[in-house]
Amino acid sequence: MKKEVFINSVGSVSVQKTFDNSGFLDEVVNYEGTSVKAVDPNYKEYIPPAAARRMAKGIKMSAVSSQNAMIEAGLENVDAIIVGTGLGCLGDSEKFVRDLLDNDEQYLTPTRFIQSSHNTVAGSIALDMGCKGYNFTYVHANISFESSLWDAKLQLANEEAETILVGAVDEVVDHHIKTHQFIDHIKKEPVAMENVLRSGTKGIVFGEGSHFFVLSNQKQESTYSKLVDLGVYNTLPTTEVSETISDFLKRNDLSTKDLDGVILGNNGDVEHDSIYNDLGTSLFKEIPQFVYKHLSRRV
Amino acid sequence: MNQGVAITGMGMISAIGNNVAENFASLISGKTGVSKIKQIKTVHENEIMVGEVPLTNEDLEKLLGFPSDSHSRTPLLGIMAAKEALKQAGIQDISEYRTGLISGTTVGGMDKSEQYFYDFYENNAHWNHINGLHAGDSTQKIADAIGLSKSFVTTISTACSSAANAIMLGARMIKSGELDRIIVGGSDSLSKFTINGFKTLMILSDTYNTPFDENRKGLNLGEAAAFLVLESDAIVSKENKQVLAYVKGYGNANDAFHQTASSEHGDGAVLAMEKALKVAGISPKEVDYINAHGTATPNNDLSEGRALQRVFKDNVPEFSSTKPFTGHTLAVAAGVEAIYSVLSIQNNVIYPNLNFKTPMSEFNLVPETKLKNKEIHTILSNSFGFGGNCSTLIFTKEA
Amino acid sequence: MSDLKQELKEKIIEQLNLEDITADEIADNDPLFGDGLGLDSIDALELIVMLDKDYGIKLADPKEGRKIFESIDSMAAYISAHKA
Numbered sequence: 163m164k165k166e167v168f169i170n171s172v173g174s175v176s177v178q179k180t181f182d183n184s185g186f187l188d189e190v191v192n193y194e195g196t197s198v199k200a201v202d203p204n205y206k207e208y209i210p211p212a213a214a215r216r217m218a219k220g221i222k223m224s225a226v227s228s229q230n231a232m233i234e235a236g237l238e239n240v241d242a243i244i245v246g247t248g249l250g251c252l253g254d255s256e257k258f259v260r261d262l263l264d265n266d267e268q269y270l271t272p273t274r275f276i277q278s279s280h281n282t283v284a285g286s287i288a289l290d291m292g293c294k295g296y297n298f299t300y301v302h303a304n305i306s307f308e309s310s311l312w313d314a315k316l317q318l319a320n321e322e323a324e325t326i327l328v329g330a331v332d333e334v335v336d337h338h339i340k341t342h343q344f345i346d347h348i349k350k351e352p353v354a355m356e357n358v359l360r361s362g363t364k365g366i367v368f369g370e371g372s373h374f375f376v377l378s379n380q381k382q383e384s385t386y387s388k389l390v391d392l393g394v395y396n397t398l399p400t401t402e403v404s405e406t407i408s409d410f411l412k413r414n415d416l417s418t419k420d421l422d423g424v425i426l427g428n429n430g431d432v433e434h435d436s437i438y439n440d441l442g443t444s445l446f447k448e449i450p451q452f453v454y455k456h457l458s459r460r461v
Numbered sequence: 462m463n464q465g466v467a468i469t470g471m472g473m474i475s476a477i478g479n480n481v482a483e484n485f486a487s488l489i490s491g492k493t494g495v496s497k498i499k500q501i502k503t504v505h506e507n508e509i510m511v512g513e514v515p516l517t518n519e520d521l522e523k524l525l526g527f528p529s530d531s532h533s534r535t536p537l538l539g540i541m542a543a544k545e546a547l548k549q550a551g552i553q554d555i556s557e558y559r560t561g562l563i564s565g566t567t568v569g570g571m572d573k574s575e576q577y578f579y580d581f582y583e584n585n586a587h588w589n590h591i592n593g594l595h596a597g598d599s600t601q602k603i604a605d606a607i608g609l610s611k612s613f614v615t616t617i618s619t620a621c622s623s624a625a626n627a628i629m630l631g632a633r634m635i636k637s638g639e640l641d642r643i644i645v646g647g648s649d650s651l652s653k654f655t656i657n658g659f660k661t662l663m664i665l666s667d668t669y670n671t672p673f674d675e676n677r678k679g680l681n682l683g684e685a686a687a688f689l690v691l692e693s694d695a696i697v698s699k700e701n702k703q704v705l706a707y708v709k710g711y712g713n714a715n716d717a718f719h720q721t722a723s724s725e726h727g728d729g730a731v732l733a734m735e736k737a738l739k740v741a742g743i744s745p746k747e748v749d750y751i752n753a754h755g756t757a758t759p760n761n762d763l764s765e766g767r768a769l770q771r772v773f774k775d776n777v778p779e780f781s782s783t784k785p786f787t788g789h790t791l792a793v794a795a796g797v798e799a800i801y802s803v804l805s806i807q808n809n810v811i812y813p814n815l816n817f818k819t820p821m822s823e824f825n826l827v828p829e830t831k832l833k834n835k836e837i838h839t840i841l842s843n844s845f846g847f848g849g850n851c852s853t854l855i856f857t858k859e860a
Numbered sequence: 861m862s863d864l865k866q867e868l869k870e871k872i873i874e875q876l877n878l879e880d881i882t883a884d885e886i887a888d889n890d891p892l893f894g895d896g897l898g899l900d901s902i903d904a905l906e907l908i909v910m911l912d913k914d915y916g917i918k919l920a921d922p923k924e925g926r927k928i929f930e931s932i933d934s935m936a937a938y939i940s941a942h943k944a
Contacts, residue, residue, distance in 0.1 A: 248595055248597070249594065249596075258654065258658070259574070259575050262575070267503060267505065267653065267660075270658075270661050271661060272658075272721075275658035275662070276662075276721055278658070279620050279847045280567070280596065281848040282847070284619075285720065286720070288715040289719075292717050294716070294717050294728065294729060296713045297848070299617065299618050300618075301595075301597055301616045302614070302616040303595045303597045303598070305597075305615065312613075313630060316637055316639065317633075337578070342591065345588055345591050394613050396601060396604055396613070397610040402611075
C-alpha cells in the first residue's frame with residue numbers, strides 16, 4: 163500500500179515579495195523589462211556573514227526559501243534534499259568562463275568554479291543543516307522541479323523517507339538573457355507586467371527565484387494539500403495535449419468536472435500560449451482558469 | 462523486496478574504446494587511455510594528462526549522420542553509447558513500453574558555450590548551440606536520436622556521482638512500477654571549463670594518476686558516455702530476455718562536511734555503502750570485488766580507504782580503481798564503472814589498479830595490481846562528488 | 861614591510877569578500893586560518909592565486925601554503941623573500 167504525500171510547507175524568494183510567509187501577494191510589485199530580478203530579503207537575517215561571503219545569488223535565495231520552508235514545517239532536519247535547477251548558479255559559471263577567456267586561462271579562482279557545480283545549492287543546504295541523507299539535483303530545463311517532485315513522491319509513497327525538502331532555483335544572468343534573446347526564447351523588447359500575457363511577441367520575460375517545500379507522508383497542521391499524481395512528457399504534439407490530460411485525469415478516476423480550477427502556464431510567448439488558449443476554450447472551458455507567470459516570470 | 466533490477470543492454474565510449482567490447486579488451490590487456498590532450502587547445506596542455514575519446518566531433522557527427530557542428534560533444538558521445546545499449550537489449554520499438562531516459566552530466570554543452578561565448582554576439586552562425594548551455598539539452602538530443610518521445614526524460618547533475626544517481630533513480634522507478642524500461646547513465650565531454658576548474662582546486666596530476674598510492678598527485682580528467690538499459694521483470698519474462706546482471710543495491714548520502722572535499726573518515730561514503738548493502742539485503746562479506754571511486758586525489762583515496770575499513774572492517778575484499786584506464790570521467794564515472802562491473806561479473810575478472818607502487822602510510826590497504834580471475838557474484842561500486850555527494854551501487858549475477 | 865602588510869590585509873579582505881572586517885582589525889600575527897580569521901582550504905586556494913597574480917609567486921602544491929598563510933607576518937616575509 164503506497165502512502166499518501168502531503169505538501170506541508172512553502173518557502174519562496176521570487177520577483178514578488180514572497181520571502182516571508184506572513185502574507186501572499188498582498189501588494190503586487192510591478193515591473194517592465196525582458197528579465198526581472200528577485201525582491202531580495204535581508205539575507206543577513208538568514209545567513210551568517212562568514213558563510214555568505216562566497217555564496218552565489220542562487221544559494222542565498224535558496225538559504226532563505228529553504229529555511230522558511232523548514233520553519234513552517236516545524237523541522238530542523240529532513241531525510242532527503244532534492245533540488246531542481248535549469249542552470250544552477252549561472253552567475254558564477256558565466257564569470258568563470260568570461261575570466262577564462264579574457265585572461266587566457268590564468269589567475270582563475272576556485273570559488274566561482276565550485277559554485278558552478280549544479281548541485282552546489284543542494285550541497286550547501288545539506289552542509290548548513292547537517293543533513294547526511296539523500297541529496298539529488300535535477301537539471302532538465304523547465305522540468306527540473308517536476309523531476310524532483312516525482313523523485314520525492316516516489317520515496318514518500320514507498321516509505322523510503324518521511325520528510326523531504328524539495329525545491330527549485332534559477333538566477334537571472336546577463337549573458338544568458340542576451341543570447342536567449344537572439345533565439346527568441348526571451349523577449350527582445352521590454353514589456354510591462356500588465357501587458358505580458360497579451361504582448362503578441364515571441365519569447366518570455368525571464369525571472370529568477372528559489373522555492374522550497376517540505377513534502378511528507380505524514381499530514382500535519384501546516385499541511386497545504388496532497389500531491390496526488392504528476393505526469394511528465396519530454397515531447398507532445400500539440401494535437402495530443404488535450405487527450406493526454408484527459409487520460410491523466412482518468413488514471414486518477416477524475417474528469418474536468420471534478421476540478422475546482424486549473425492553473426495554466428501562460429507566459430506571454432505568443433506561440434507557446436496558444437496551447438493554453440486552446441485548452442482554455444475546449445477542455446477547461448467550464449472551469450475556472452488561473453495564470454501566474456506574468457507575476458513571477460518563468461523560473 | 463530485495464529483488465534486483467535487470468540490466469539487459471549496455472553501451473559506452475571512453476578513452477579506451479568506442480564500444481563495450483573495445484573497452485573490455487583494453488581493460489584485460491592493461492592498456493591505458495590517458496595521454497596528453499589533443500583536441501582542446503589549452504595553455505595547460507603540458508601540465509596535464511587526460512582520458513580523451515580519440516574520435517573528433519567531426520568523426521562522431523559523420524558516424525551518426527549529423528551535419529557538421531550540429532551537436533556539442535556531450536550529446537554526440539551520449540548518442541553513441543545509448544544506441545549501442547539499445548542494440549544489445551534488442552529494442553526495436555522504443556515506444557512499446559513506458560520508457561524513460563535519465564542521464565547524468567556536469568557540463569552538458571559547455572564545450573560549445575565556451576567556444577562561442579563571444580561569437581554569439583558577433584553573428585548567428587552558431588546560434589544552434591545557445592540552448593546547449595542547459596545541461597538537459599544534451600539529454601533531450603539523446604532522446605531525439607533514439608526516437609524517445611512523449612516520455613519521462615530527465616537529467617541529474619550531482620558532480621562525480623551523477624550517473625550512479627541516474628542508475629539509482631531508474632532502478633527505483635522500475636521497482637516501484639512507475640516505468641517499465643529505462644535507459645540510464647551519463648555523458649560528459651572535456652572542456653576548458655572543467656580543465657581550468659579542477660586546475661584551480663589544484664587536484665590535477667601532471668602525470669598518470671595513481672589511485673591509493675602514497676605518492677599520488679591527483680586526478681586525470683576524462684570524458685565518456687555510458688548507458689545501461691534497465692527493464693522490469695515482466696518484460697524480461699515476457700520477451701525471454703537475456704539478463705546481463707542486476708542492479709541489486711543503491712544508496713546515496715551526503716557527507717555534509719565541505720563544499721568540495723570529503724570528510725577525513727568518509728562519513729558520507731560509509732552511509733552510502735551501508736544503505737546500498739541494506740537495499741541489496743546482503744552483508745559486507747558477500748561482496749566479491751569493489752570498484753573504488755579511487756580518483757588518486759590525496760583527499761579522496763584517504764577518505765574512501767577509511768570508509769572501506771569502517772564498512773568491511775578487517776575483511777576489505779579485493780578492490781581497484783579503473784581511473785588509470787579512463788581518467789576521471791566526472792558525471793559518467795559511475796556509468797562507465799557500472800558497465801565494467803557487469804563485465805567483471807560476466808567474465809569473472811578483477812581489473813588491475815594500474816600505476817600503483819607504494820601503499821599509503823595511513824592504512825594497510827593495497828589494491829589489486831594485476832588482472833585476476835575470480836568467481837564474481839557481487840560487486841560494490843563507489844562514486845563520490847562535490848557537494849558531499851556519495852553514491853554506492855551494488856551489482857549481482859543473480860537476481 | 862609594513863606597507864606590504866597593510867596591502868596584504870586589504871587584498872585578503874577584497875579577494876575573500878570579508879565584508880564585515882577592516883584591515884585594522886587584523887593583527888600582523890593573528891592566525892588567518894582556524895580560530896583566527898576563520899579561513900578555510902578554499903580560501904587557501906584563493907590566496908595561492910593572489911600570490912601568483914600580484915606577486916609572481918607560483919606554488920605547485922597547496923600544502924606549501926599552510927606555513928606561508930599562517931599570518932600576515934609569515935605571508936609578508938615569504939613574499940619579500942620570493943617576490944619575482
